[in-house]
Amino acid sequence: MSGSAERNRRADARRNSGAILDAALRLLDGQPDASLDAIATAAGVTRQTVYAHFPSREHLLAAVVDRITDEATAAMDA
Incomplete structure (x- = not known):
């Protein structure tokens, strides 16, 4: 794999991970028992990607x- 392809894959992985966490935060706030399928759908990824x-x-x-802890710490530091 070329260096450029490897960097792009990592960027995609970071983007997917962030999207999964964003979706989880949104859904779990109102539905603490939201399924991983629902979180995957909200993140625009497959359940397999969530498990990856x-x-x-x-x-x-x-x-x-x-993530919540990091955001709260950053807000207190600011």
Whole structure:
């Protein structure tokens, strides 16, 4: 794989991961039991893509908590 293709793949992976977390934050706020299928659909990715980034619901929830914590910390620092 060329260096350019590798960089593009990583950018896509970062974009997908961010979209999954954004969708999870939106959905879980109003529906704490939202399914991974619903989160995948809201993120515009497949369920398989969600599992490629987060091997279980628990991993996804931990990433959501980490993002919320990071945002709160940044807001307090500002």
